[in-house]
Amino acid sequence: MQSVTRAVFPFSAIVGQDEMKLALICTAVDPTIGGVLVLGDRGTGKSTAIRALAALLPPMQAVIGCRYACDPADRDAWCAECQERHPGGTIKARSVPVPVVDLPLGVTEDRVVGALDLEKALSQGIKAFEPGLLARANRGFLYIDEVNLLEDHLVDLLIDVAASGENLVEREGLSVRHPARFVLIGSGNPEEGELRPQLLDRFGLSVEIRTPTELHERVDVIKRRDEFERDKSAFVAKWKKADVALRKRIVAGRERVETTSIPDSVLESAAKLCMQLGTDGLRAELTLMRAARALASFELAETVDVSHLRRISTLALRHRLRRDPLDESGSAVRIERAVQEALGA
Numbered sequence: 001m002q003s004v005t006r007a008v009f010p011f012s013a014i015v016g017q018d019e020m021k022l023a024l025i026c027t028a029v030d031p032t033i034g035g036v037l038v039l040g041d042r043g044t045g046k047s048t049a050i051r052a053l054a055a056l057l058p059p060m061q062a063v064i065g066c067r068y069a070c071d072p073a074d075r076d077a078w079c080a081e082c083q084e085r086h087p088g089g090t091i092k093a094r095s096v097p098v099p100v101v102d103l104p105l106g107v108t109e110d111r112v113v114g115a116l117d118l119e120k121a122l123s124q125g126i127k128a129f130e131p132g133l134l135a136r137a138n139r140g141f142l143y144i145d146e147v148n149l150l151e152d153h154l155v156d157l158l159i160d161v162a163a164s165g166e167n168l169v170e171r172e173g174l175s176v177r178h179p180a181r182f183v184l185i186g187s188g189n190p191e192e193g194e195l196r197p198q199l200l201d202r203f204g205l206s207v208e209i210r211t212p213t214e215l216h217e218r219v220d221v222i223k224r225r226d227e228f229e230r231d232k233s234a235f236v237a238k239w240k241k242a243d244v245a246l247r248k249r250i251v252a253g254r255e256r257v258e259t260t261s262i263p264d265s266v267l268e269s270a271a272k273l274c275m276q277l278g279t280d281g282l283r284a285e286l287t288l289m290r291a292a293r294a295l296a297s298f299e300l301a302e303t304v305d306v307s308h309l310r311r312i313s314t315l316a317l318r319h320r321l322r323r324d325p326l327d328e329s330g331s332a333v334r335i336e337r338a339v340q341e342a343l344g345a
């Protein structure tokens, strides 16, 4: 199916944007952290970074013939079609790249959730389901540019699916339920519209990206982009070693994340920090804990310590502060202060 692979800008070649890279790596190590909200300027290479990360990740094994790319090793998460077709026998799998699916603004609900396959209905009189974007994003990334401008009914739908990991379609005489677990990546400019708190809460981490202000950084960005455009395969080859090394570290991190331990003292520090900031509910602590553990695992540490917590705290908490959650500069300062008070200098 993927006979033509387009050259993707290498993740390792991205200049700066350390917060975004860190957030993406953490969610790649542990996807249960939730998605990443990217706040900031246009034209800062947000979509490039996500595509680069997906291309960097090892391909996934998927059940052959499954429209949702079910994981052959995760029987509990199989779609109804896989359950029916492979009740106990052997299954054939193939390698597929980790999907990155764009959800454009103005998209219809049919395209997102899937709909009745009209062609089959008209030509053969069969009621069949035509999967939508949520099906294609299963086990990968769902990217929404300008998520703050997304229509309310789609936001509601996404909140439901992101929480349950399943897409339930009941319409036009269809009743279909299929797995839809994805890392939600949303970008937005806070000045152009607020995000509903329920949706904000769905994002595990948030990062802020700005056009680089350092002269040499700007020059590096332009140089590398130009080099890539002029000879994509040579550029990709040049960065291959760095990308492969990073992939190995992510894979090693994934393997360790189950066994990396978090001492009670670190959990207490996390709770103290969240109390200091007055975050609602316990999701903030949970995310903080998972992200710190993912970071520690990525760095091959055996246990999580306060330094992991410190480095991840702004990313995990910035969008959870009650007052004006999208005033990111103010948020970062407030978190920094709370970190100093709760975790020490």
Ligand SMILES: [Zn+2]
Binding pocket: 063, 066, 067, 068, 069, 070, 078, 079, 080, 081, 082, 083
């Ligand atoms: Zn399946």
